[in-house]
Amino acid sequence: MSLRNFKTSNPVFNGYFWEDGKSASKKMTVTGIFLKSIISILVIAGITAYLWKLNEASMSLRWFSLGGMLGAIEISIIISVRQQWAHVLVPLYVIAKGLFLGGFSAYAHQNFPELPYQAIGVTIVTFFVMLMLYQLRIIVVTKKLRSVIITATVSIILTYLISWILSFFGIKPYIWGTSWFAIGFNIVAAIVASFALLLDFDYIERYKNKAPKHKEWLATWGLLATLIWLYVEVLRLMQKLAIRF
Numbered sequence: 207m208s209l210r211n212f213k214t215s216n217p218v219f220n221g222y223f224w225e226d227g228k229s230a231s232k233k234m235t236v237t238g239i240f241l242k243s244i245i246s247i248l249v250i251a252g253i254t255a256y257l258w259k260l261n262e263a264s265m266s267l268r269w270f271s272l273g274g275m276l277g278a279i280e281i282s283i284i285i286s287v288r289q290q291w292a293h294v295l296v297p298l299y300v301i302a303k304g305l306f307l308g309g310f311s312a313y314a315h316q317n318f319p320e321l322p323y324q325a326i327g328v329t330i331v332t333f334f335v336m337l338m339l340y341q342l343r344i345i346v347v348t349k350k351l352r353s354v355i356i357t358a359t360v361s362i363i364l365t366y367l368i369s370w371i372l373s374f375f376g377i378k379p380y381i382w383g384t385s386w387f388a389i390g391f392n393i394v395a396a397i398v399a400s401f402a403l404l405l406d407f408d409y410i411e412r413y414k415n416k417a418p419k420h421k422e423w424l425a426t427w428g429l430l431a432t433l434i435w436l437y438v439e440v441l442r443l444m445q446k447l448a449i450r451f
Contacts, residue, residue, distance in 0.1 A: 232419035239410065242426040246300045247433075253304030254311060261312040271309025277302035285427060292423035299427060303434055314441055318448050325441035329433060332440075336403045347408040355405060358398045365391075384446045392443040399436040406432055 261267050281299045285292055314321045339345045369379035381391045406428050413421070 233415045234417040234419055234421045236414050238422040239425045242422055243429055246426060246430055249300050250304040250307060254308040257308030258312055258315055261316060267309035267312050270305045274302045274305030278306060289424060293420060296423045296427050311441060314445055321441060321444045325437055325444055328440045329437045332400050332436060336400055337407060340404050340407045345404060347404050352405060355401050359402060362395050362398060384450045389446050392439055396439040396443060399432060399439055402432050
């Protein structure tokens with residue numbers, strides 16, 4: 207059966223990534239993905255902590271955050287077309303995301319010291335809750351559910367993209383404020399990010415011990431992308447609630 211028949215909201219899990227190298231002796235394992243993900247998260251945490259110290263020393267992190275975001279996007283595009291370079295590009299993606307998150311969360315850490323830690327806690331709890339719901343088949347990843355999550359994810363991405371473009375023309379969309387509409391949008395985005403984890407779990411389960419070993423880097427990339435998205439949405443939501451109340 208062609209792996210193209212299965213889709214997910216995470217572009218790194220698109221079918222063609224899994225079609226080559228089927229005869230490889232070593233296969234993708236959950237343990238391999240777990241270890242790569244843990245190491246990547248520790249690297250991101252280390253970079254973030256270092257940038258927080260720079261921020262406390264009154265150094266502006268705006269360019270770190272912007273550079274990290276643009277770098278992560280560019281690297282993701284390259285990985286999408288050059289999957290065989292994933293073992294080199296994913297570590298670079300991790301560094302770029304560390305720079306982005308360091309700058310992004312520095313503001314919250316400076317003005318609301320507890321929020322980043324709370325956001326991390328919520329992200330971790332959400333990850334394990336969704337994993338439990340998936341493993342116990344309380345939520346089954348059906349074709350219909352997959353389509354709904356993909357549609358919602360694309361809609362959110364397009365909304366962010368359009369709002370970012372509008373900001374260059376001096377137009378500030380409502381999603382960046384602290385209105386109830388903006389808060390509601392963040393809640394919806396966080397929920398969609400949570401459900402995107404289910405698709406990642408499903409894809410890994412389908413192709414563990416089947417896909418070639420180097421695909422672990424691609425699976426790691428996918429999980430990191432979803433987890434970071436979830437963390438960013440949770441932190442933004444907490445910031446808005448803290449400012450409003």
